[in-house]
Amino acid sequence: MPKLPVVSGKECRKALERLGFAEARQRGSHLVMRRGESGCTVPMHAEIKTGTLSGILKQAGVSVEEFITALGR
Numbered sequence: 001m002p003k004l005p006v007v008s009g010k011e012c013r014k015a016l017e018r019l020g021f022a023e024a025r026q027r028g029s030h031l032v033m034r035r036g037e038s039g040c041t042v043p044m045h046a047e048i049k050t051g052t053l054s055g056i057l058k059q060a061g062v063s064v065e066e067f068i069t070a071l072g073r
Contacts, residue, residue, distance in 0.1 A: 001064055004053050005073065009044035012056065015070040016042070019062060035060070 007015075013023075013031060021033040021040075031042045040059035043052065057067055 004050045012042050018070040
């Protein structure tokens with residue numbers, strides 16, 4: 001499994017949108033995204049810690065490889 005990259009909330013949102021997620025709602029700095037029945041909460045911070053990003057990907061049901069590919073890095 002590749003190492004998780006350090007990304008911002010904005011980069012994470014764009015990658016999840018490329019994977020088919022859409023914004024459901026936002027309250028403060030936390031954005032809720034949905035794709036069918038699965039969803040996740042993305043903190044819109046300047047830098048998302050790797051443990052938090054790991055939790056986001058588990059909630060979303062997205063593998064690390066898929067996420068890195070969607071980032072386009």
